[in-house]
Amino acid sequence: MQVQLKMEGGLAYIPGLSKPIMIGSETLSTQETAKLKQLLDTAHFFDLPSVIGTPAPGAADYRQYIITVDEDGKHHTVRMVEPIEDPNLQALLTYLKTWRQTIR
Amino acid sequence: MSKREISRHTAFCILPPHIIHSIAQNGTSGQRKRALQNLGTDHTFRAFRTTHNLLAPIQTQGPTPLITEGHPQRTIFNAHHTSNLSGDIVRVEGTDPTGDPAVDEAYDGLGATYQFYWEAYQRNSINDEGLKLDAIVHYDVDYDNAFWNGESMAFGDGDGDLFNRFTISLDVIGHELTHGVTEDEAKLVYMYQPGALNESISDVFGSLVKQFKLQQTADQADWLIGQGLFTAKVKGEALRSMKAPGTAYDDAVLGKDPQPMHMRDIVHTSQDNGGVHINSGIPNHAFYLVATKLGGHAWEKAGRIWYETIRDPRLRATASFRAFALLTAANTDRLYGHSSPERQAIIEAWKKVGIKIS
Numbered sequence: 222m223q224v225q226l227k228m229e230g231g232l233a234y235i236p237g238l239s240k241p242i243m244i245g246s247e248t249l250s251t252q253e254t255a256k257l258k259q260l261l262d263t264a265h266f267f268d269l270p271s272v273i274g275t276p277a278p279g280a281a282d283y284r285q286y287i288i289t290v291d292e293d294g295k296h297h298t299v300r301m302v303e304p305i306e307d308p309n310l311q312a313l314l315t316y317l318k319t320w321r322q323t324i325r
Numbered sequence: 326m327s328k329r330e331i332s333r334h335t336a337f338c339i340l341p342p343h344i345i346h347s348i349a350q351n352g353t354s355g356q357r358k359r360a361l362q363n364l365g366t367d368h369t370f371r372a373f374r375t376t377h378n379l380l381a382p383i384q385t386q387g388p389t390p391l392i393t394e395g396h397p398q399r400t401i402f403n404a405h406h407t408s409n410l411s412g413d414i415v416r417v418e419g420t421d422p423t424g425d426p427a428v429d430e431a432y433d434g435l436g437a438t439y440q441f442y443w444e445a446y447q448r449n450s451i452n453d454e455g456l457k458l459d460a461i462v463h464y465d466v467d468y469d470n471a472f473w474n475g476e477s478m479a480f481g482d483g484d485g486d487l488f489n490r491f492t493i494s495l496d497v498i499g500h501e502l503t504h505g506v507t508e509d510e511a512k513l514v515y516m517y518q519p520g521a522l523n524e525s526i527s528d529v530f531g532s533l534v535k536q537f538k539l540q541q542t543a544d545q546a547d548w549l550i551g552q553g554l555f556t557a558k559v560k561g562e563a564l565r566s567m568k569a570p571g572t573a574y575d576d577a578v579l580g581k582d583p584q585p586m587h588m589r590d591i592v593h594t595s596q597d598n599g600g601v602h603i604n605s606g607i608p609n610h611a612f613y614l615v616a617t618k619l620g621g622h623a624w625e626k627a628g629r630i631w632y633e634t635i636r637d638p639r640l641r642a643t644a645s646f647r648a649f650a651l652l653t654a655a656n657t658d659r660l661y662g663h664s665s666p667e668r669q670a671i672i673e674a675w676k677k678v679g680i681k682i683s
Binding site: 229230231232233234235236237238239276277278279280281282283284303304305306311315318322 | 408409410466467469470471472473474475476479484486491497500501504505507508512515523524527550551564565576578579580581583596597598600602603
């Protein structure tokens with residue numbers, strides 16, 4: 222399993238924060254891999270539409286998160302515009318963002 | 326208006342204006358008289374229809390929330406580190422400081438931005454009708470951003486590692502609120518060049534809010550956007566520099582400030598909504614050049630020209646940098662005259678960033 226998080230938008234375009242991060246079963250411990258898989262399952266990630274949320278008219282500086290998951294031959298990408306309202310997606314995103322801070 | 330006054334000649338009612346103009350110039354004495362009467366009446370009708378259409382949305386709106394002009398109505402919400410945009414109300418207009426820096430900086434920053442627009446341009450809040458100003462602080466966890474959601478502003482606390490809280494920078498608060506002004510006046514599409522203009526206008530007036538608060542002249546201002554946001558770990562002074570785009574930071578983790586200051590270096594990308602925060606460096610630098618050339622308080626002349634330009638009905642939602650530049654020149658002509666040093670400053674500034682408008 223491999224999961225990629227890419228972040229776009231925000232008050233400034235900062236090259237170092239725009240690089241995608243990749244985590245998965247090859248880089249995480251067994252325990253962390255299980256936790257990540259549970260978060261993906263709870264969010265029903267492979268059933269999600271490819272785009273979630275649309276910016277309100279006039280909105281600016283909002284972030285967009287692009288999550289791509291490859292698992293057992295399945296491949297799916299979801300682009301999310303903040304604010305993320307689904308608590309399961311929020312939990313998944315929080316987990317990935319924590320890893321992003323650790324890796325950068 | 327009496328029925329007699331609004332009656333029109335049947336034949337002229339269906340004739341297009343250019344034919345009526347031709348009759349008014351070339352017809353017989355009677356024809357010319359009727360054509361001239363019709364042209365006068367027709368303009369009155371057009372003006373009436375236009376005015377009626379302009380007033381219709383106002384007439385259907387309810388009472389505005391702010392009755393006293395010149396005084397903001399601020400509400401600060403605490404999201405308690407969630408991405409909930411409602412949160413708890415923690416400070417309202419006229420109440421004492423809370424002791425929470427994010428809450429009090431947001432409150433003060435909204436007030437400074439309101440005062441700037443009111444005192445410099447007699448604009449009553451975002452919509453010029455006293456719209457109440459809402460801000461949400463402590464948004465999300467370790468959130469390195471601030472944004473405008475179309476109705477209110479949200480501010481993260483930063484991660485404490487690379488970024489401090491986003492309320493720390495007054496020009497960032499002015500920047501976010503100005504997105505509301507731009508949407509109210511120009512509705513610039515948030516992609517590519519019109520999106521970069523949208524961002525640049527927020528930087529321009531965000532910087533002017535700070536300069537107005539500090540009563541700085543153009544040569545005293547730092548022309549930085551987001552000064553104070555970076556922690557001491559970061560090699561950089563701010564998110565952007567209007568004086569020298571591309572030089573605001575150069576850091577091992579964050580990378581190098583990617584902003585160009587000239588059209589030859591414009592960045593073609595699909596990221597960042599087509600580079601809206603990247604290519605804004607070009608119009609940002611043009612404004613800096615105008616403001617420093619004219620000297621004095623930048624909000625008085627350069628700011629006035631930019632403000633009149635975003636309010637100009639000819640500014641299209643899809644405006645390019647050049648279209649915007651041409652309108653700054655047109656508004657400078659109107660405000661200061663065609664042979665004025667202000668117009669010369671405008672022409673030279675746009676030329677220096679690679680946009681020729683004369």
